[in-house]
Amino acid sequence: MVELLCVDMERVPGRPAYLALTSAETSLLVRATDDAAVAGQLLSLRSSGLLASGNFSSATAAICWLTDPVPPAVVCAAEQSGVLGASSGAVRGDWLAVVARGTSSCFNVARSGVGGAVKLFKKSVSPVSAVGRFDRAADAYAWLARSSVENLLQLLEDTVGALSTLSVPRRLGPTCPTDPHRHPTLADPALPVTSHHSVGGLSHLGVQSAEEPGTAPAAVWSRLAAMQPHAPNHAQAPKRGIEADAAAAVPEGSVKSSVHASSASAESSASARDGVSAPMPPGDTPLLHHSPAPFIEATGVGCPAMDVASSSGAGPGQLGLLAYAGHWKDLCERLAARRHGLFVTGGPGVGKSTFLRSLHKALCARWPRSGDVIFVPPTGSAAKTANGQTYHSFSGFPRDCRLQQKDPIAEASRLLKKDRFRPIARRLSQFRALLLDEVSMVAAEKFDVMVELLRQARPTTSQPCMVFSFGDFPQLGPLGGGSMAFTSQSWRQLYGSCMLELSRVYRQSDAGFVQAIRDARFWRCTASVRTLMQQCSVTGEQYEALRWKVFHLMPRLEDVGLHNTQCLAELCIGSKPKEFVAVDTVEVDKDRDVAHPPVNLSRVSILSRSAALVDCVAPRVVQHCLGARVMLTSNVDLVLGLYHGSIGYISSYLGDSVPVVRFENHALPAGVGRGLHGVHDAGGDWLEVECPPTLFEARIL
Numbered sequence: 263m264v265e266l267l268c269v270d271m272e273r274v275p276g277r278p279a280y281l282a283l284t285s286a287e288t289s290l291l292v293r294a295t296d297d298a299a300v301a302g303q304l305l306s307l308r309s310s311g312l313l314a315s316g317n318f319s320s321a322t323a324a325i326c327w328l329t330d331p332v333p334p335a336v337v338c339a340a341e342q343s344g345v346l347g348a349s350s351g352a353v354r355g356d357w358l359a360v361v362a363r364g365t366s367s368c369f370n371v372a373r374s375g376v377g378g379a380v381k382l383f384k385k386s387v388s389p390v391s392a393v394g395r396f397d398r399a400a401d402a403y404a405w406l407a408r409s410s411v412e413n414l415l416q417l418l419e420d421t422v423g424a425l426s427t428l429s430v431p432r433r434l435g436p437t438c439p440t441d442p443h444r445h446p447t448l449a450d451p452a453l454p455v456t457s458h459h460s461v462g463g464l465s466h467l468g469v470q471s472a473e474e475p476g477t478a479p480a481a482v483w484s485r486l487a488a489m490q491p492h493a494p495n496h497a498q499a500p501k502r503g504i505e506a507d508a509a510a511a512v513p514e515g516s517v518k519s520s521v522h523a524s525s526a527s528a529e530s531s532a533s534a535r536d537g538v539s540a541p542m543p544p545g546d547t548p549l550l551h552h553s554p555a556p557f558i559e560a561t562g563v564g565c566p567a568m569d570v571a572s573s574s575g576a577g578p579g580q581l582g583l584l585a586y587a588g589h590w591k592d593l594c595e596r597l598a599a600r601r602h603g604l605f606v607t608g609g610p611g612v613g614k615s616t617f618l619r620s621l622h623k624a625l626c627a628r629w630p631r632s633g634d635v636i637f638v639p640p641t642g643s644a645a646k647t648a649n650g651q652t653y654h655s656f657s658g659f660p661r662d663c664r665l666q667q668k669d670p671i672a673e674a675s676r677l678l679k680k681d682r683f684r685p686i687a688r689r690l691s692q693f694r695a696l697l698l699d700e701v702s703m704v705a706a707e708k709f710d711v712m713v714e715l716l717r718q719a720r721p722t723t724s725q726p727c728m729v730f731s732f733g734d735f736p737q738l739g740p741l742g743g744g745s746m747a748f749t750s751q752s753w754r755q756l757y758g759s760c761m762l763e764l765s766r767v768y769r770q771s772d773a774g775f776v777q778a779i780r781d782a783r784f785w786r787c788t789a790s791v792r793t794l795m796q797q798c799s800v801t802g803e804q805y806e807a808l809r810w811k812v813f814h815l816m817p818r819l820e821d822v823g824l825h826n827t828q829c830l831a832e833l834c835i836g837s838k839p840k841e842f843v844a845v846d847t848v849e850v851d852k853d854r855d856v857a858h859p860p861v862n863l864s865r866v867s868i869l870s871r872s873a874a875l876v877d878c879v880a881p882r883v884v885q886h887c888l889g890a891r892v893m894l895t896s897n898v899d900l901v902l903g904l905y906h907g908s909i910g911y912i913s914s915y916l917g918d919s920v921p922v923v924r925f926e927n928h929a930l931p932a933g934v935g936r937g938l939h940g941v942h943d944a945g946g947d948w949l950e951v952e953c954p955p956t957l958f959e960a961r962i963l
């Protein structure tokens with residue numbers, strides 16, 4: 263079943279229905295009735311920051327205004343003029359100064375809240391309004407009295423005036439007057455839009471020809487110049503447009519959709535990290551073309567740990583010693599206080615991921631602002647579990663992306679010129695620390711472009727950022743092939759030949775096993791490796807007996823799919839596997855504003871529904887049967903200690919179709935009894951959970 267949307271694109275006579283908000287950092291389209299959204303924007307404005315609002319009766323015109331490069335340029339220029347004071351970047355200022363045609367006032371938000379400012383904002387029927395945030399009342403009142411405020415309003419009004427001839431179409435199309443190359447993603451006029459543009463004003467924005475569609479007309483630039491201490495070069499007009507962020511915040515009454523999906527999906531016999539195992543060579547000869555050996559050896563394998571202070575290979579430095587002694591907290595604090603990132607490596611089970619999580623926490627404590635510390639794992643499922651984003655989405659590479667230019671500088675510059683890179687560039691320009699997990703899965707060519715994107719997207723005035731890479735080159739190769747990241751041009755610049763190598767194995771305690779893993783990591787077929795291989799090897803006959811019972815690691819998704827299908831067939835000999843088919847429906851958001859006209863659900867296209875369901879990990883059709891291994895693909899059962907990735911098997915059915923999944927090695931958490939949170943039964947170290955269809959709710963934007 264589904265939930266879906268409310269679309270209100272009609273004009274509400276007499277007063278603005280939509281507010282298009284733009285600051286140096288963000289752009290947002292909200293309904294004029296959405297006090298909370300307006301208040302949120304006012305409160306998140308940083309000290310000495312400026313927020314401009316275009317007030318519109320149609321979402322189409324508002325989106326056109328938001329995608330026009332001039333309003334943000336005007337805001338940036340006004341900020342740079344210095345009349346608001348020097349920006350500390352902090353959100354501390356207690357005073358908001360609100361100005362519109364014929365009205366202005368200052369509000370102390372610390373004392374009386376933001377309600378007054380919101381009210382004035384909404385009361386205004388003038389086409390634009392602006393709000394500045396200040397530390398002191400005197401500064402706020404002085405700003406309102408300046409002639410530059412008048413100039414600011416005039417400039418903003420001009421940009422709104424350019425839209426006045428627009429006959430509001432039901433759908434945004436190529437006729438939109440401010441931007442004939444508008445993105446198709448803005449095609450639905452009901453779209454709530456969150457978008458971002460460059461921080462830091464004109465001087466940090468890219469060079470673009472003034473003739474390019476959508477750039478500001480010369481007259482506007484000359485007036486902007488008058489607002490700035492240093493007149494901008496005409497050629498330095500901001501790039502055109504603002505791209506809608508797919509993860510847009512949704513104001514009230516927006517389109518919403520949901521779908522029921524099974525909470526358990528057919529489990530891949532191999533995990534997201536499949537393909538791990540490097541082939542074992544017969545001798546000491548590395549088999550892989552891009553062997554990590556030269557890199558590892560150059561940096562001194564065998565030391566308990568290396569760090570920047572000891573990159574010459576002379577032995578562990580201070581950071582390495584802290585790691586070796588298990589002083590993780592000190593180590594994290596030391597790393598967080600540095601100006602440079604680090605490459606952290608080590609064999610399987612030495613605690614890289616555990617350490618990454620601790621460092622992430624320490625960095626977030628240092629920079630708590632959202633977006634300051636970014637964790638980027640290589641795979642979608644890891645990203646989902648860890649609430650991160652993949653390398654590809656972080657860097658803005660489309661799926662199956664092929665780089666077009668060999669030179670990473672030229673490639674990065676080419677990508678940054680694309681409109682869709684606007685929000686990406688903004689994100690890249692702002693963070694303070696980046697944590698790349700499993701960096702060995704990133705090909706050198708992409709690593710170079712990613713680092714180059716960072717360089718080019720960050721204005722020279724940006725705060726320095728640190729890039730920490732975690733991974734083990736002997737374990738995992740680049741996804742889709744390519745050279746290993748440490749061979750890239752950027753690697754040396756970022757890390758030189760330094761690394762922190764963790765060497766104490768925490769995962770296993772059997773000395774022989776640990777030694778075998780160490781040797782195998784460097785393709786050394788030693789006695790320990792041979793012993794382990796003998797212990798683990800089976801004959802063909804023995805394998806056939808085990809085939810459907812043991813966990814398989816497979817290098818390719820196709821192999822996994824085939825194996826799963828065969829396993830299912832094996833499990834339900836003589837009958838067909840059951841099928842769970844997701845049912846998608848759309849319905850009107852229950853929380854929609856009833857003041858708006860009713861919604862026509864039949865107008866929601868299949869395309870919109872499919873786009874809304876992209877984040878649903880479960881496939882549309884899931885085959886299952888008694889005994890089938892399944893994997894949880896959501897975090898709905900965290901209270902039971904189960905999470906995305908937990909693996910169990912179907913132990914029985916309730917009625918004909920509701921599977922009961924048994925998770926071994928899971929004790930019932932204290933305070934949870936049978937019948938609660940779907941618990942069907944439990945033993946000392948196992949849990950059985952009922953898995954009826956679950957609702958996956960997605961908003962149609």
Ligand SMILES: Nc1ncnc2c1ncn2[C@@H]1O[C@H](COP(=O)(O)OP(=O)(O)OP(=O)(O)O)[C@@H](O)[C@H]1O
Nearest residue numbers: 588608609610611612613614615616617734768769
């Ligand atoms: N400092 C530590 N003290 C005690 N146990 C630890 C420590 N670090 C990690 N572990 C445990 O060791 C195991 C392996 O840790 P982790 O997964 O972080 O290693 P890893 O190096 O990332 O492994 P891999 O390369 O195989 O992914 C986990 O069970 C973890 O809880």
